[in-house]
Amino acid sequence: GMSRVTVDVPDVFTAVRDYVAEWATPALETERIFRGWRNKAALPEDDVDFAVVTILADNRRGTNVSDFKTDPATNDDGTITRSKLVICDVLVEFYGSPEASRNRAVVIETIMRDEFATRFFEGYGITPLYADATREITPNAASANAVARYATTLHVSYWPHLSAPVGWLDPANVNVPKDVDTPYPTAEQRPLPHPSSSHSPPPL
Secondary structure, three states: OOOOOEEEOOOHHHHHHHHHHHHOOOOOOHHHEEEOOOOOOOOOOOOOOEEEEEEEEEEEEEEEEEEEEOOOOOOOOEEEEEEEEEEEEEEEEEEEOHHHHHHHHHHHHHHOOOHHHHHHHHOOOOEEEEEOOOEEOOOOOOOOOOOEEEEEEEEEEEOOEEEEEEOOOOOOOOOOOOOOOOOOOOHHHOOOOOHHHOOOOOOO
16 A cells, blocks of 8 residues: 655755855765765766765754644644754765866865854755764775865754654543542442351361
8 A cells, every 4th residue: 555654754865965056166066966875886987087976875863843733724634744863964075176176175074063054054944063073984996986175074954753643633532420439439439348258167
């Protein structure tokens, strides 16, 4: 059957790609920013500078947060939403001419700690935290893409939300007798058994 659970997770790759396209200096076209994978990505063989964005890890922080919403005007199911805080590490690598690649990495790292980044990522449902220091990564000389490469790792946070319908009811009125001790006497209020009904030991 069709799942009744809906998942709302920010698109971290698109957000970081757009961030790099917005702020990298010298500028990089969006078409020159590629998604990286754990294994070797198919990267351009031309001499035009480019960048690679790779999501390295999603790390949970804390326990789930739950929220329940209903519409009292209807009998429709309510919605329960479970959320968790995730810290995401995103590697951004710049390939191409050494000076341009280094400048891009430095600018991206610097702005990550600024209100410009906070405002930019807000529209994607993501909070920028900080970026690691820019570093040069020596390319593998055997690689066809033996070009200068500078990198920084961005750290962002976001809240994935999982929502599902769930039944609910209005406050219920429970009818409890006012004289509750009469129909439901306590042990102390129950009558003691008559002495004649007690069991006597059998005669010898």
